[in-house]
Amino acid sequence: ELKVEQNPLFLSMQEGKNYTIYCNYSTTSDRLYWYRQDPGKSLESLFVLLSNGAVKQEGRLMASLDTKARLSTLHITAAVHDLSATYFCAGMYNNNDMRFGAGTRLTVKP
Amino acid sequence: DAGVTQSPTHLIKTRGQQVTLRCSPISGHKSVSWYQQVLGQGPQFIFQYYEKEERGRGNFPDRFSARQFPNYSSELNVNALLLGDSALYLCASTLTLYEQYFGPGTRLTVT
Numbered sequence: 001e002l003k004v005e006q007n008p009l010f011l012s013m014q015e016g017k018n019y020t021i022y023c024n025y026s027t028t029s030d031r032l033y034w035y036r037q038d039p040g041k042s043l044e045s046l047f048v049l050l051s052n053g054a055v056k057q058e059g060r061l062m063a064s065l066d067t068k069a070r071l072s073t074l075h076i077t078a079a080v081h082d083l084s085a086t087y088f089c090a091g092m093y094n095n096n097d098m099r100f101g102a103g104t105r106l107t108v109k110p
Numbered sequence: 111d112a113g114v115t116q117s118p119t120h121l122i123k124t125r126g127q128q129v130t131l132r133c134s135p136i137s138g139h140k141s142v143s144w145y146q147q148v149l150g151q152g153p154q155f156i157f158q159y160y161e162k163e164e165r166g167r168g169n170f171p172d173r174f175s176a177r178q179f180p181n182y183s184s185e186l187n188v189n190a191l192l193l194g195d196s197a198l199y200l201c202a203s204t205l206t207l208y209e210q211y212f213g214p215g216t217r218l219t220v221t
Contacts, residue, residue, distance in 0.1 A: 004152075031208060042200060043153070043212040050208065088152050096143070096166030098202075098210060100152030 002027050002093040006101035013079045013108050021087055021104045023072040029091030032065050032072045033098070037086045046074075046087075079108045112137070114203050114213030122219045123191050131186045131216045135203030141165070142184040143210065144176055145200040153200055159184055188218075196220045 003026040013019050023032070031050055035043040047056045049065035049072060056063050060083065062075045072089055084107050090100040115134045123129050135142050141160040145153035155168035159178035178184045182203075188195055198217050202210040 033210075035212075042214045045209065045211065048208050090152070094166060096158040097155040097168060098143070098145075098153075099155070103152050 002029055002091050002097075002099045004089060004091055004099050004101040006087075006089055006104050009102055009104060011104055011106045013076070013106065015080055015108055015110055016078050018078065019076050021074040021076075021089075021106075023074070023089035023101055025070050025072075025089075025091045025099075027070075028067075029093065029099075031092045033090040033092075034061075034063050034072070034074055035088045035090065037088065037103070039086075043088065076106075079106075081108050081110065084108045114201055114211055116199075116201050116213040116216050118216060119214070120217045120219075122221060124221055125191055125193060127191050128187065128189045129191060129218060131188075131199050131201075131218070132183065133186070133201030133203075133213060134183045135201075136205070136211055139203035139205045139211075140182050141204040142178055142182065143202045143204065144184070144186045145202065145212075146170070146195075147198040147200060147215075148194075149197070156186070191220045193220050 005024045034046040047063040052067040054065045060077045065072045086103045086105045088103045117132045143158040144156040147153040157176045158166040162178045173189045176186045198215045200215045201213045
């Protein structure tokens with residue numbers, strides 16, 4: 001059974017700083033997803049990582065996947081206030097059951 | 111193109127009542143999945159439907175049921191509501207295996 005663990009669960013950053021969110025998963029998942037959720041809102045897709053060594057970047061966010069280590073990372077570069085949100089990673093189990101981590105609540109302070 | 115739509119946006123029910131939530135997928139998407147997100151947690155998979163057939167079911171009691179219609183819209187039904195059913199219910203539609211597009215959600219409060 002696929003279990004997904006994220007850390008940290010809470011992250012307070014200063015604007016301009018860099019940080020990484022880690023996502024470990026327990027068993028093989030051929031896809032790894034990152035989503036953003038603003039308070040009271042739905043999930044916004046950020047990245048889909050499909051293969052070992054995959055790296056994707058969008059603005060100040062970069063995601064990577066290491067299937068051998070069962071680890072994905074979401075790296076934040078030069079954080080800005082607009083990045084404040086909850087970030088979820090998720091893996092796909094049995095081709096239809098998307099298993100989510102508990103989420104990382106990011107707050108970027110001036 | 112319109113995204114995934116869900117209705118209603120919010121609703122309040124009493125314990126023991128029944129509720130029906132509705133979802134319309136993105137045009138051309140034939141698969142719909144339902145998730146429950148309790149406050150402060152990640153979403154949990156409830157059901158997936160593809161071409162009107164159930165393709166997957168999460169670890170939820172039989173009080174939860176769903177169906178998909180010929181136009182690919184879907185309903186999620188929950189019977190005998192409990193306080194613990196209070197959550198944001200998310201619908202996602204899928205065109206390929208790799209992307210799920212989430213709707214705005216229905217926030218259910220059970221009192």
